[in-house]
Amino acid sequence: MMQFNRRDFVKGSACAAGAMAAGGCLSSRPARTFTKPGEKLNIGVIGVGGKGWSDWMPMFEHGENIVALCDVDRAPIDKALAEIEKKGKNPSQVKCYSDFRKMLDECKNLDAVTVSTPDHMHAPAAIRAMKQGCHVYVQKPLVRTIWEAQYFKQVADASRVVTQMGNQGSANNGLRRNAELLQSGVLGDVTEVHVWTNRPIWPQGIARPEGSDPVPATLDWESWLGTAPFRPYKNGTYHTFKWRGFYDFGTGAFGDMACHTMNLPFRGLQLGKVLSAECIQIEGKTDDTYPSKSIVKMIYAARGFKPAVTLYWYDGNLKPSAEIMPKVVATLGQVPNTGCLIVGSKGMVCSTNDYGADGYIAFNDEEKMKSMSKHDALREDVIPAKFRPNTNGQYIEFVEACKGNDVCFSDVDHSVPMLEGMLVGCIAQQVPGKLEWSSRKQQFANNPAANALVKPYIRPGWEF
Incomplete structure (x- = not known):
């Protein structure tokens, strides 16, 4: 039903x-x-x-x-x-x-x-x-x-x-079906997730350029800056596309792509509050932009009888090792360029794109992955549909x-809880060490540098 x-x-x-x-x-x-x-x-x-x-x-x-x-x-x-x-x-x-x-x-x-x-x-x-x-x-x-x-x-x-x-992939019926399959518990106890992306495809790991250029007559630079601290216009640096990697304007590859690639594990595992985040590998870190490459380790809290989950985020074309997913490599020939791996006590699921619609599953007694849409154990007469289908995008x-x-399907009841964990991860890319986060208090434990990034700078006149 x-x-x-x-x-x-x-x-x-x-x-x-x-x-x-x-x-x-x-x-x-x-x-x-x-x-x-x-x-x-x-x-x-x-x-x-x-x-x-x-x-x-x-x-x-x-x-x-x-x-x-x-x-x-x-x-x-x-x-x-x-x-x-x-x-x-x-x-x-x-x-x-x-x-x-x-x-x-x-x-x-x-x-x-x-x-x-x-x-x-x-x-x-x-x-x-x-x-x-x-x-x-x-x-x-x-x-x-x-x-x-x-x-x-x-x-x-x-x-x-x-x-x-x-995050338009939320309207994909493949994503919805794969999420409800995961919610049914087919993988048993899930304690480990890996999510990776080939982004950024925009500049990250760079310093702010010096100097200024004339503002084009067609551009309202004051309104473009909006709430952000004032800085001079530089041609080809921020507008129209290259702003995403700058701390003042964007959230880097993590904030951009995790809304897609983390969507399946977050929905499917019904992840709750993030407890900690630590950037365990980083390249190209600067004072102005997100790193060119990074790996962030995050711990999500246990939910009822469901155990805590360790989630690893990779960007800048970094990927999890093929050694942790031999069945994926045996089936697909390589670790996909972007996707996620969800590891449970009864098997694993691998999504091979950004949106979680194309999923493969292998139970512990199976040698290779099979499409989740074609596996006999996942038919609708075995695991009934739960979410309504989308017909219009x-x-x-x-x-x-x-x-x-x-x-x-992506209202605030879903988007805000998912985003909180992602943004904790974005702060871990800026502040070194393990960051302990309290969702209830909305603050990090004993870390003034991290807490300074919880709220935005709001330029006078742009209060909201």
Whole structure:
């Protein structure tokens, strides 16, 4: 029997407590209730180009109303207006901005907002939008710091809005099936997980460049910096794509890709609180950017009868040794370039891509791995389906959830707990030694350097 795995649409039972936790920051207006078939969302887009384009365009092609475009660079706005006109809509009805604060101040008819900016501006834009009663689709990672993650959830719960983090693989039915298979306990007691990526494909392990260059006439550099400490513009250094490795703006390969590659083990093992993190191998460490290569060891707490899990994260094309996965190598010929390995007392699972949809399993008495979708022990008549299937992808799932017709698979109940562990790992890449983390206290034990990174710097005028 199919069932919703989390909230049956948007619940408000924690509204009062959430409002108090968020400092009384209730939305200035409630989210619109959709009651008539065919009603359309009024969507504001924050971050139009790049990944933003593939975030808002499916919603527009689904028939929703794009009423406002905001991008610090004018070029993608002009491109978007041309595309809107090409599809038979009137672009003169779309308001355009370079500063999302002005957009949210002026556009009082918004139902939902997409946020596809550099990581450091996710929380400022999304939290402000939620306080105004807007549902939010926010690219991964949801936020840049641990404090922002907790504040994001408090405001989302208090405002009673729909949220979706943009790890699009969550809409893949292969990922959903593999997660429910793992939740069934087919691997027995799982105590070890390895997750690796071939990222970064952007600069990391570099120093901040000296000097400055003229700011292009089409770029609002002040709004691009937003909450971050001021620094001069350097051509080809930050905008449009190379910002991700800088501490002030991004979360590096770990924060970017673990939202995908850790998704299967986090969901499937129902991982809880992270207890500690330590960067046990690092190359290319600087004061300004994440390392070019690293391995981070993390300990996740036991959950009921489920034991604690040691999770190893690898980036910069580092991989776990082939010696720990002979069955994978015997089946596939090599350790995949990206993926995860989940080791249990009864067998192991290996995902061979970023999204957890293509999984292989081998029980202890089997010599080679078999596709999880074809293994006789994993058929639906043996292990019944648990999660609802997705038929429209992650973007339309968000749209329909806003209208009360669906539920988001990557809402704050999933994204924030997963992100907390990842961001603890990102701090371990910056601060040496074993870091002991208390989720309850939201702080590290006896480590001022690590605790200084829990909250973001917020430049005056950009408070949220």
